[in-house]
Amino acid sequence: MEGTAAPGSRNEQAASPRRAPSQQRSRERVERMLAAASALIAEQGSDAMRMGEVAERAGVSIGSLYQFFPDKRAIIWALAERYTAESQACIAAALAEVNDAEGLRRAFSELVDIYYGMFLAEPVMRDIWSGTQADKALRELELADSRANAEFLTAVLKRLRPSADPEALETTAFLIWQMGEAAMRLAISVGRQEGDRLVAAYKRMALRELVGE
Amino acid sequence: MEGTAAPGSRNEQAASPRRAPSQQRSRERVERMLAAASALIAEQGSDAMRMGEVAERAGVSIGSLYQFFPDKRAIIWALAERYTAESQACIAAALAEVNDAEGLRRAFSELVDIYYGMFLAEPVMRDIWSGTQADKALRELELADSRANAEFLTAVLKRLRPSADPEALETTAFLIWQMGEAAMRLAISVGRQEGDRLVAAYKRMALRELVGE
DNA sequence: TTGCAAATGTGAGGATAATTCATATTTTTA
DNA sequence: TAAAAATATGAATTATCCTCACATTTGCAA
Numbered sequence: 001m002e003g004t005a006a007p008g009s010r011n012e013q014a015a016s017p018r019r020a021p022s023q024q025r026s027r028e029r030v031e032r033m034l035a036a037a038s039a040l041i042a043e044q045g046s047d048a049m050r051m052g053e054v055a056e057r058a059g060v061s062i063g064s065l066y067q068f069f070p071d072k073r074a075i076i077w078a079l080a081e082r083y084t085a086e087s088q089a090c091i092a093a094a095l096a097e098v099n100d101a102e103g104l105r106r107a108f109s110e111l112v113d114i115y116y117g118m119f120l121a122e123p124v125m126r127d128i129w130s131g132t133q134a135d136k137a138l139r140e141l142e143l144a145d146s147r148a149n150a151e152f153l154t155a156v157l158k159r160l161r162p163s164a165d166p167e168a169l170e171t172t173a174f175l176i177w178q179m180g181e182a183a184m185r186l187a188i189s190v191g192r193q194e195g196d197r198l199v200a201a202y203k204r205m206a207l208r209e210l211v212g213e
Numbered sequence: 214m215e216g217t218a219a220p221g222s223r224n225e226q227a228a229s230p231r232r233a234p235s236q237q238r239s240r241e242r243v244e245r246m247l248a249a250a251s252a253l254i255a256e257q258g259s260d261a262m263r264m265g266e267v268a269e270r271a272g273v274s275i276g277s278l279y280q281f282f283p284d285k286r287a288i289i290w291a292l293a294e295r296y297t298a299e300s301q302a303c304i305a306a307a308l309a310e311v312n313d314a315e316g317l318r319r320a321f322s323e324l325v326d327i328y329y330g331m332f333l334a335e336p337v338m339r340d341i342w343s344g345t346q347a348d349k350a351l352r353e354l355e356l357a358d359s360r361a362n363a364e365f366l367t368a369v370l371k372r373l374r375p376s377a378d379p380e381a382l383e384t385t386a387f388l389i390w391q392m393g394e395a396a397m398r399l400a401i402s403v404g405r406q407e408g409d410r411l412v413a414a415y416k417r418m419a420l421r422e423l424v425g426e
Numbered sequence: 427t428t429g430c431a432a433a434t435g436t437g438a439g440g441a442t443a444a445t446t447c448a449t450a451t452t453t454t455t456a
Numbered sequence: 457t458a459a460a461a462a463t464a465t466g467a468a469t470t471a472t473c474c475t476c477a478c479a480t481t482t483g484c485a486a
Contacts, residue, residue, distance in 0.1 A: 061465045133343040171410045182395030197384045274436045
């Protein structure tokens with residue numbers, strides 16, 4: 001339709017690392033680069049984000065961009081990493097104090113709502129996680145994130161059911177977490193009403209598994 | 214690392230359609246193109262698949278490729294569509310005759326095993342569904358496929374629980390299906406042993422929801 | 427059979443966007 | 457304050473997708 005080239009990154013390997021900004025000046029510029037990238041992703045999606053545009057909007061040259069990010073995916077990865085760090089802290093806090101079934105029910109339910117709200121409200125995060133599977137580094141980040149989050153859940157389960165097989169609890173927690181992300185991705189890709197129903201159904205199923213009937 | 218350009222397709226729109234092959238000769242060539250694409254995806258992934266390579270391996274010119282496929286995504290889409298058609302038929306057959314809880318348990322369990330086996334054995338399908346989220350047309354195909362598959366499941370549930378709210382059954386079936394795909398994607402991205410455990414856990418959770426305790 | 431229109435085939439070249447690199451400037455260090 | 461390190465720049469290079477003007481083959485009616 002448009003005389004458009006549509007190249008895709010060739011490989012799955014991480015690009016060569018770049019120097020981290022050590023001076024105040026460059027740290028600020030890197031922040032501007034990330035902010036620009038984030039804004040562009042929010043507007044058009046990460047796929048349509050152009051490196052030249054990121055540089056322009058950040059008020060730096062294209063060369064400066066590559067001074068700190070080895071390639072386009074590295075910018076996206078950096079944004080993703082910030083999100084995961086932030087949400088992990090939030091999840092850890094929500095689950096840390098849980099010591100009984102009712103507490104778990106309440107905390108998990110709230111967590112799902114918060115997560116769903118984030119998915120609905122954060123176009124950048126949504127876009128990045130959508131494209132996750134096509135990029136090895138991102139896939140690994142997401143997997144690590146999921147494992148970390150599941151771990152918090154596992155810890156709670158071990159407290160609630162000390163006699164259960166720990167490995168089974170880990171599997172359950174990991175699966176529930178991952179299925180939750182799938183449910184939310186699905187929920188935001190259909191209409192709001194059906195999405196809400198799907199999330200509610202997920203919550204019910206997960207809770208049945210976590211705290212029983 | 215490599216002096217590599219890594220353009221990504223700019224837009225989310227379907228490209229202009231191309232003529233369908235009407236002569237024997239061109240039908241055969243289109244088959245060769247799809248076979249070549251499939252082989253290349255199996256070897257390197259769809260992202261690394263080069264249009265020039267597809268043409269070369271199929272023994273046609275790059276121009277011929279574009280005679281029948283408006284763009285790169287269209288080839289991938291065509292492969293995906295074949296898979297979905299095939300698997301839908303298989304799923305429909307497996308669920309068509311189910312009329313009681315025990316039958317559902319057996320059929321669903323078998324279906325999961327088959328699906329998991331397919332995921333493990335079909336690198337092409339796996340790759341395509343992985344990249345699904347980044348491409349609007351593929352996302353829609355997958356969603357439609359998922360809905361269609363869920364529909365078979367819904368039909369069974371309606372037979373088993375005539376008095377239940379139909380909308381709730383639909384939501385449940387859709388969610389279970391989608392979470393199953395998520396579980397399998399997860400399962401194949403971790404080690405085989407953990408993957409097996411995850412699929413087994415999913416199966417147990419899904420069955421609990423479908424046929425009760 | 428012949429001739430023409432439709433279908434198909436071809437590959438050099440246009441277009442876009444990622445990434446590099448030689449060089450210039452600024453900051454830090456000694 | 458001079459040398460070293462860090463940072464900044466953007467024109468040029470590269471890789472790929474995709475188009476297009478033109479060549480060839482096929483189907484079919486006269």
